[in-house]
Amino acid sequence: MPLTAKPLSALGLTARSGEDVSVSGVSVDSRLVKPGYLFAALPGTKAHGATFLEGVIERGAVAVLTDRAGEEIAKPLLAGAPVALVVVEDARLALACAAALFFGAQPATMVAVTGTNGKTSVASFTRMIWQALGLEAANIGTTGVEGAFTAPSSHTTPEPVTLHRLLADMAAAGVTHAAMEASSHGLAQRRLDGVMLRAAAFTNFTQDHLDYHETFEEYFEAKAGLFSRVLPDDGTAVVNIDDPKGAEIAREAVERGQKVLRVGRADACEIQIQAQRFDASGQDVRFLYMGGPQLVRLPLIGGFQAMNVLTAAALVIACGAEPAEVFEALPKLSTVRGRMQLAATRANGATVFVDYAHTPDAVETALKALRPHVIGRLVAIVGAGGDRDRTKRPLMGAAAAAYADMVIVTDDNPRTEDPASIRAAVMEGAGAEALEVGDRAEAILRGVDALGPGDALLIMGKGHERGQVIGTDVFPFDDVEQASIAVAALDGVI
Numbered sequence: 215m216p217l218t219a220k221p222l223s224a225l226g227l228t229a230r231s232g233e234d235v236s237v238s239g240v241s242v243d244s245r246l247v248k249p250g251y252l253f254a255a256l257p258g259t260k261a262h263g264a265t266f267l268e269g270v271i272e273r274g275a276v277a278v279l280t281d282r283a284g285e286e287i288a289k290p291l292l293a294g295a296p297v298a299l300v301v302v303e304d305a306r307l308a309l310a311c312a313a314a315l316f317f318g319a320q321p322a323t324m325v326a327v328t329g330t331n332g333k334t335s336v337a338s339f340t341r342m343i344w345q346a347l348g349l350e351a352a353n354i355g356t357t358g359v360e361g362a363f364t365a366p367s368s369h370t371t372p373e374p375v376t377l378h379r380l381l382a383d384m385a386a387a388g389v390t391h392a393a394m395e396a397s398s399h400g401l402a403q404r405r406l407d408g409v410m411l412r413a414a415a416f417t418n419f420t421q422d423h424l425d426y427h428e429t430f431e432e433y434f435e436a437k438a439g440l441f442s443r444v445l446p447d448d449g450t451a452v453v454n455i456d457d458p459k460g461a462e463i464a465r466e467a468v469e470r471g472q473k474v475l476r477v478g479r480a481d482a483c484e485i486q487i488q489a490q491r492f493d494a495s496g497q498d499v500r501f502l503y504m505g506g507p508q509l510v511r512l513p514l515i516g517g518f519q520a521m522n523v524l525t526a527a528a529l530v531i532a533c534g535a536e537p538a539e540v541f542e543a544l545p546k547l548s549t550v551r552g553r554m555q556l557a558a559t560r561a562n563g564a565t566v567f568v569d570y571a572h573t574p575d576a577v578e579t580a581l582k583a584l585r586p587h588v589i590g591r592l593v594a595i596v597g598a599g600g601d602r603d604r605t606k607r608p609l610m611g612a613a614a615a616a617y618a619d620m621v622i623v624t625d626d627n628p629r630t631e632d633p634a635s636i637r638a639a640v641m642e643g644a645g646a647e648a649l650e651v652g653d654r655a656e657a658i659l660r661g662v663d664a665l666g667p668g669d670a671l672l673i674m675g676k677g678h679e680r681g682q683v684i685g686t687d688v689f690p691f692d693d694v695e696q697a698s699i700a701v702a703a704l705d706g707v708i
């Protein structure tokens with residue numbers, strides 16, 4: 215949709231000079247600036263965006279938004295240049311709000327989900343429930359944009375310009391309901407501060423991303439910002455209060471006057487899970503909603519999926535849907551791509567699942583969750599990504615060894631690190647009995663080969679991913695596909 219130029223004042227910005235220039239586009243990347251653009255010069259991990267000002271003036275930028283550090287860098291570069299300079303305390307926050315105002319429209323009903331694990335699952339289930347209710351809905355996150363609108367996405371939470379361009383396109387295409395993931399990076403960088411949320415959810419809090427956030431507390435504060443900063447005071451917080459950090463979020467939300475829907479096993483919950491029964495194809499879940507008993511069949515593997523599904527149900531209810539209609543939709547939910555997904559079945563009945571567990575907690579949760587669906591042995595394939603949190607590697611190996619009967623340690627996106635040293639760190643936790651097989655396809659073949667009747671293999675770490683990142687190259691690789699190939703090779707059938 216063609217966008218009309220807007221004055222700085224319409225974007226909530228005031229230039230130092232007081233001049234209200236007209237802006238025809240917004241960019242955080244100097245290389246993408248065009249004539250008439252506002253360039254947001256943001257503080258980065260590698261450089262300050264203000265370092266690139268010379269280039270943006272040449273490209274015809276009419277305004278620059280930056281912070282005080284950026285102003286210092288900008289001063290000599292901007293002297294005499296025909297550019298309106300806007301200096302604010304928090305340039306990322308100002309950019310998020312300006313991008314929202316520039317692109318204008320967003321789906322009328324929006325929710326966001328944060329937490330260490332379960333964001334993609336909850337956002338996807340929320341979209342599926344909305345769709346089952348006949349609404350035009352989409353989810354935005356790690357697996358891209360899915361549902362009534364589809365698009366690829368390079369980030370779990372896109373940066374504000376990309377995000378608001380997308381939201382405006384979605385709204386123009388008729389999408390009325392959207393569920394988005396709020397990653398801790400996204401929250402720390404204020405990427406979604408311009409989104410108008412009706413409700414927000416918190417799934418859980420465990421270790422991840424300590425390469426980016428300096429401490430656990432800083433990582434938690436980033437997540438808590440979804441409720442304290444982005445969700446308005448008349449919004450609803452949907453919180454897993456079985457997690458101690460969830461209980462903290464819920465208490466603070468109540469203090470701010472936000473409505474709170476608590477999900478979990480504790481008595482205080484508005485949605486209280488009471489019992490689950492597992493079988494080979496899914497689970498039955500008994501829960502109370504506002505004290506009233508409910509029983510639903512979920513065609514999903516893994517006890518934690520009940521929490522994800524009921525968190526999604528609570529978000530949909532928080533946005534005004536009739537609870538009875540929401541609960542009727544739950545048996546129609548389908549597996550989220552790469553999350554406890556049945557990838558292949560051997561001729562002897564043994565099953566192969568693919569899951570995106572890539573944290574110590576998720577490895578433990580995924581294996582424990584698969585166990586009651588399986589009558590035989592559980593084989594685990596695990597690996598850890600390169601150029602990411604190093605401290606989680608032995609913990610992931612240890613979790614695999616603790617909850618599987620056999621462990622194979624393999625590569626998962628070594629990126630620019632030495633794959634053997636990543637595997638060694640995982641092996642340290644997995645113990646001497648674990649098998650080390652660097653090549654992931656061979657690891658899957660060995661895992662499938664080890665399966666007897668009633669056994670199951672859980673291939674963890676890559677989920678929906680379609681590539682193996684080695685160095686800076688991406689080689690095509692799909693765990694689900696490799697599982698089928700391995701079964702076909704060993705059993706002669708697909």
Ligand SMILES: CC(=O)N[C@H]1[C@@H](OP(=O)(O)OP(=O)(O)OC[C@H]2O[C@@H](n3ccc(=O)[nH]c3=O)[C@H](O)[C@@H]2O)O[C@H](CO)[C@@H](O)[C@@H]1O[C@H](C)C(=O)N[C@@H](C)C(=O)N[C@H](CCC(=O)O)C(=O)O
Pocket residue numbers: 242243244245255256257258259260261262263264266368369370371372373397398399400426
């Ligand atoms: C660590 C991190 O989040 N980095 C993000 C951040 O980059 P940065 O601020 O460090 O960038 P920088 O390279 O120092 O450059 C500073 C500024 O100068 C600009 N620049 C840079 C070079 C140039 O020639 N011209 C120019 O204008 C950059 O656009 C940037 O605004 O801001 C950039 C622009 O908004 C993002 O693209 C970038 O995401 C990088 C690519 C990234 O990998 N992010 C990952 C870690 C991430 O965000 N992941 C989470 C989910 C993780 C999970 O839950 O698993 C996500 O939401 O996807």
Ligand SMILES: Nc1ncnc2c1ncn2[C@@H]1O[C@H](COP(=O)(O)OP(=O)(O)OP(=O)(O)O)[C@@H](O)[C@H]1O
Pocket residue numbers: 329330331332333334335336356370395417418518519521522552553554569570571572575576577579580677
């Ligand atoms: N509620 C949950 N509690 C614990 N573990 C979960 C839960 N939901 C999912 N998981 C585990 O975490 C993995 C990732 O799930 P999902 O993709 O939904 O999370 P995410 O928060 O979106 O992850 P990312 O940070 O990569 O975006 C799953 O494959 C599963 O192993």
Ligand SMILES: N[C@H](CCC[C@H](N)C(=O)O)C(=O)O
Pocket residue numbers: 572598599600602626627675676679
């Ligand atoms: N999107 C997340 C998870 C990737 C999981 C795993 N496949 C890895 O490469 O570490 C990240 O980039 O940290």
Ligand SMILES: [Mg+2]
Pocket residue numbers: 333334335355356357370395
């Ligand atoms: Mg995700």
